[in-house]
Amino acid sequence: MATVTIRSAHFPNCYLRLDGTAVTRGFDDGAGTVNIQGYAGPWETFRIEKPAGEADDVVVIGSTAFPNVYLRVDASTVHGFSDPGSGGVNAQFGHGPYERFRFIPQSDGTTAIESVQWPGVYLRMDGAAPVPVPTPFGIVNCQASIGLYEKFIISEVSHSLTRADLEQAISTYAPVLQLHPNEAYVNTSIEYFLQHSTLVDSKSGNRIVHPAIDQLPQAGDDKQFYLELEDGAKGGDFSSAKAYVHAYWVQGMSYTDLQFWLFSAYNGPGTAHINGLVFDTIVHTGDVNLAPLGEHFGDWECVVVRIDNDTKEMTNIWLSQHSGGQWFDQEQISSSFRMAQGTHPIVYSSRNGHANYPSADSNYTEHYKVPPVGIPAGIEFFLRNDTANGGLSLDCSQNYQIVSADWLKGADAYPVPAWVTYPFRWGPEGTATHISANTVKQIIQAAAGPLAPFLPGSLLLLLAAEILPFFVKDDVNGPGAPITKSTWNGGY
Known part of the structure; x- marks a missing residue:
């Protein structure tokens, strides 16, 4: 057979x-x-x-x-x-x-x-x-x-990669992460995060200040445990930053996915870009800091480099972008990415939100346009995901830790740290940021500039109610560990 x-x-x-x-x-x-x-x-x-x-x-x-x-x-x-x-x-x-x-x-x-x-x-x-x-x-x-x-x-079907193959692929194709020069919440290590956190057991009330990795619980009631980060540690410690590599392969696959998981202690606020329109012509443009919307404790993003098991060459790249992601095939890799040292794709991390993109740009998402009925004016709304050169960079071929490659056994196996299988929140439980339609109305009014006097209050509230869902992207509770995400098992 x-x-x-x-x-x-x-x-x-x-x-x-x-x-x-x-x-x-x-x-x-x-x-x-x-x-x-x-x-x-x-x-x-x-x-x-x-x-x-x-x-x-x-x-x-x-x-x-x-x-x-x-x-x-x-x-x-x-x-x-x-x-x-x-x-x-x-x-x-x-x-x-x-x-x-x-x-x-x-x-x-x-x-x-x-x-x-x-x-x-x-x-x-x-x-x-x-x-x-x-x-x-x-x-x-x-x-x-x-x-x-x-x-x-x-x-x-080809066989799986050996341990030596896996490490060679990382050495050859690992991405270089380029941060925005104005990034306030840089990548950091799990050790740094835990050294500035308290593990809370909401059931017993017990608290462990600065828990070690091996003290993270592996089971418990739903939402029983969570981590509280000290405010002064939100900015992270880039000197300790590394990529955490989960190598994903199952029997029958002709490729191996090198998942480079990137961690930040905090996810900063979003930025809205709003255009005021008259007869579909932009008459005013404004950017609005949406703080505290978009903020949460702990942030996991992922870059996937797909390796052909026969040729040992990179065939595809996947970039996480908030709740979704984007695939690139070989032709798109050649046209979209800059390469460091010829083979390492440069990946740009968006300011505050850490979504990944192949180039420096504004990277608008969540485009939403509301043309009001009865008057020749409207609002066009985007979320900005700004990426740029000039900031810190993380070479994932030099700064990484393989945390999982579960087909490798015995002496070739990699130890799985307890934080990988910690199934609870990396932030407090039961907290959320809220924003009212009236607040969104004020944001739109400020961004509309000279158009604002022509937008009656009732219309602004109507627009605000329409746009409001796009402002609410995250709570502040923080994510679960990567192993709890569909991405971990190839669900890109």
Whole structure:
């Protein structure tokens, strides 16, 4: 039994993908979704098995991510060549006649995948209109002949990186984090944070001043524990800063994700950029400090560098940006990132909020436009995520700690610090910042400048009520540890 990826020979980086989430039992018409992905992960790897009692060249194609789920072809409607292809391809729990295939070698070194139930019918992949990874796309169906869309490259999945491979990849491709020159809340270490914090047990009332890492609790009631940071330590200590590396790989993946987790003791306030509009023309522009909105204790951000396990080269980068993130493929890396020493991507951290971007810019997010009814005036609203050169920089190839690479065992394993598995808050529990529509009204009024006299109070309150949800992004309680986030397990 081999574990393989099935890639289109005609469409680069188009891999067969099987989503068997809904396949929990046998279905007459099959179930699940089969389409295309721009990389090979767990849902894009398959087990090639030989079913009992069949000829030696007959195989079934099982999902590695979904036990006992197999690729299924229904070619009952395929009656000859069809330009867009025809028939149905999905999944089945267990395998029968519709799940049997033959691999037919081609003279150019590729492989066609023929249905045993319907001889002369072949699996077809159309990746002509892909979208940026990691969104699934494309069409997988059937064809009654072998052409460009019916040829595949079937490759055995590579093994995991060794400890030496992992450390070499960090040495070669780790990012350089560039801070804004006016950053008030710099990156710091876990040790610094704990040396200036108190661990609070809300159930017993016990307090541990300046707890050691090994004193962090690993279990308890919901919200039982939290950390209180001293106000004087909010700015952090950049001299102690490092990247905390979680190397993510599971059986069946052809790549390893190097997750560089970056920690700041405090997340500063947001900045709003507001344009006053008349007939969609900007007549006044203002920036507003939203303090205390956006502020919270402890801040985790992440830069992911994806390494191909065969070539040991960087193929993708993912940057965390507040509650979301952004993927970059090889072509986008070349066009979007500056490189330090040729191979280390320079990543820009936004002022106060620490979101990550590939260049120095204003990086506007949360665009919101409110054109009032009945008068030719309006408000355009953005959040600023300013990045710039000239500030401190953190070379993550020199300042890092590997905290998790769980496929490595024995002498090759890395110890997992207790803060990684601490499941509680990095800030106080039960506190939040609040802002009223009236306060937002005053902010809009100040930012509108000369336009303000033309905006009646009732209209301003209406605008404020519309925009208010965009101002409330965080409470001050602080995040949980990275292991509690979906990113930790590849949920980018």
